[in-house]
Amino acid sequence: MACAFQRDKEYSRYRSVIKLMKEEALGIDCPVTCITCCRCVKSCPEDALSLTSKGLIKLDSEKCTGCRTCERVCPVGVIEFDEAPLFCTNCGKCVKACNLRALxxxxxxxxxxxxxxxxxxxxxxxxxxYRWVLGRATELPWVKEEDVRVYR
Structure with missing residues (x-):
């Protein structure tokens, strides 16, 4: 929520670049964020995306045509469209807002x-x-591989 509020001054889980995935049966409550694989940057036909010197994805909204290629190639599903794709700006509000210090x-x-x-x-x-979260679920001590296979 802090992510969306920082950008849009409204609380909305849909406007956040952090996507929270919950799987109650396995006891998973996991944030999914950009892993900076740069597939979106490499695949953008309009060169609207670039990588900053800090390792962040930057959008040039004037070049973006809304083709949604970046959304299709994102391997962890964090790019979603509103009028344009949303990307992390590394503002740190999520880290400060997380009361569990999980970020x-x-x-x-x-x-x-x-x-x-x-x-x-x-x-x-x-x-x-979901695939990303379940693929990492066995890193949690209470999740067994056979439980995860049921969900895949």
Whole structure:
């Protein structure tokens, strides 16, 4: 909510670049964020996306035609459209707002490796997020591999 409020001055989980995925049966409540794989930057036909010196994705809204290619190629499903795609600005409001201290600003070298394009190309953004979260679920001590297989 802090993410959306920082940008739009309204609380909206849909306007946040952090997507929260919940799976009650497995006890998972997990934020999904950009992993800076740059597939969106490389695939943009209008060169509307670029990578900043701080490792963030930057949108040139004047070049963006709304083709949604970036949304389709995002392997973890965090790019969604309103009038334009939404990207993290690394403002840190989410980190400050998280009362559990579960979020931190990561260095690009610490980010996880994205799934192969062929594994996610036909999935919706929500399905990509679930696949990402379930793929990392066994890192939680209370989640067993056989439980995750039921959900995949």
């Amino acid at each position: 931190s600003l990561a260095e690009c070298a610490d980010l996880p490796v994205p799934p192969a394009e062929k594994d996610v190309e036909s999935l919706t953004p929500v399905a990509k997020r």
